[in-house]
Amino acid sequence: MMPTRRDLKFDLADVDLKRWNANGPLLSAYMNTLSLFFPDxxxxxxxxxRHYRDQVTExxxxxxxxxxxxxxxxxxREHEEYNERLEAQGLPAAKLGREIFTIIEAAKKLPHDVQLSIxxxxxxxxxxxxxxxxxxxxxxxxxNPTMSAMWRWHALEExxxxxxAYDVYAKVMGKTLRAYLLRTSALVVITSVFLSAIAWTMARMVKADTEHRHSLRDWAKFGWLMLGPVGALRGIALPWLDYFKPGFHPWDHDNRHVLAQIDTLASQYAAAPRKLEPMAVAA
Ligand SMILES: [Fe+2]
Ligand SMILES: [Fe+2]
Structure with missing residues (x-):
């Protein structure tokens, strides 16, 4: 599978980001929170x-x-733009983004193999x-169709x-017990850190949304989406566990058929005009 870099642009200028998701303000807040984590x-x-690129010979x-x-x-770049718009709409995206940046900068001080395992x-x-x-x-x-397209694009490219990254890890770390233990322990630690950070960040995004008093119904709907049959949490439990198989590989779960929709989406948004210039990416 050879990924393709697609320079797509999503114009969020007219999107009410607190209410963009049809499932209500809490799923909007949840996905907005995820967006805060993406750029850094x-x-x-x-x-x-990049640290390992020169060690790869294939x-x-x-x-x-x-x-x-x-x-x-x-x-x-697109999530940075998204996050700036969250800030412009009165949500504390910049402050929360700085907290996330501090955690990520601390992770950059870890040994390189640990960083790759993360x-x-x-x-x-x-x-x-x-x-x-x-x-x-x-x-x-x-x-909102633009938001749906943006999230679909990101999901498709992910x-x-x-x-x-997994193949690079397998290449540079080999099939050793240490490689297995580092990979699996990183998942355990990252899961607890990541899920707690999301919950804490989302709580403050919700608190800052003072225009809307979140009702019991809103919370019940959100809880149903996370824990019910749609299973935003339940649906990830089994694939999460697969990672502990010693011979695990991401393509063991062959879902490449979903990629069929990417070209249509790309042609729709590659030419979409945007009212603001894209931000520079310090990658
Ligand atoms: Fe991504
Ligand atoms: Fe990725």
Missing amino acids: GERFFIHSL PELKKQITAFIGQEAMHG TIALEHFTAIYGDLLLRKPEIIDGS TEHKAV
Whole structure:
């Protein structure tokens, strides 16, 4: 699977970001919270892969690394724009973004192999979240079309490049017990840190949304989406566990058929005009 860098632009100027998701303000807040983690998170993935790029000799994997970096840089740019608009609409995106930046900068001080193990653990998360979003369209169906397209694009490209960082890790770490223990323990630690950070960040995003008094019904709907049959949480439990198989590989779960929709989406948004100039990406 060779990922393709697509320079897509999503004009969010007229989107009510507090209410963009048809499932209500809390799912909007949840996905807005995820967006706060992306620009610096994706720069961290780029940083950790770049360190190993020269150690990779296979031309195919080298090209995949370049494409991975290109895709993550585009995602970072669009989510940066998204986050600026959250701030402009009265949400504390800049302050929360700085807190996330501090955590990520601390992670950059860890040994490089640990940084790579964190990257593949988080890429596992983005792959299973992306797959869930594509398999369960009710998560974004009926929502603002530009927002739906943006999230679909990100989910599709996360699927397309889901094995790149993993293959680099397998290449440089080998099939040793240490490689297995580092990879799996990183997932355990990252899961607790990541889910707590999301919950804490989302709580403050919700608190800052003073225009809307979140009712019991809003919370029940959100709880149903997370824990019910759609299973924003339940749906990721089994794929999460797969990571502990000693011979695990991201493409063991072959979902490449979902990528069929990417060209239509790309042609729709590649030419879309945007009212603001894109921000520079410090990748
Ligand atoms: Fe991404
Ligand atoms: Fe990614």
